Amino acid sequence: MENLIKPDIGLIFWTVVCFVLLVILLAKTVWNPLMKGVKNREERIQKDKDQAAAAKKNAEATREELDRKLSALKEDVKTKLAEAEAEAMRVELRSKNGLTEEQLSRLRKIYCPKNGELIFRQVRDGSVLGGFSLRSGDMFVDATVKGRLAALRKRLAERENF
DSSP: OHHHHSOOHHHHHHHHHHHHHHHHHHIIIIIHHHHHHHHHHHHHHHHHHHHHHHHHHHHHHHHHHHHHHHHHHHHHHHHHHHHHHHHHHEEEEEESSOOOHHHHHHHHHHHOTTTOOOEEEEEEOTTOOSEEEEEETTEEEEEEHHHHHHHHHHHHHHHHHO
């Protein structure tokens, strides 16, 4: 047992020779394919990094474009809402002779009680026998004599059908 622990020149020589032969054998058979595999893996990783960087850049460009479009849409919506609000404040009023400022003031209080800011565009219409009609966008109020008579006829006709 002592001989194994005690260094021997012959044992050291053969150990070094076997180690060198093993390194040469491994270098010829295993080292080249192993290095090729490592190199291929490095190339794949670099390729994946490049693709990820390109995808990130593309995503950032897309996000910037979408942010610009969103900002433009927000501005467009604000503009359209302001136009619609301004349009809603304009009212076409049809009557035979036009209404007085006192009558217009009462209409403002009725149809816009919060702030009373309606802009009337009065149209004198000879076909209106009495009363008035209001039109603002989709809203239509028919307070003419002709309109009231038509509504009364309709109610009477509905009662007769019962």
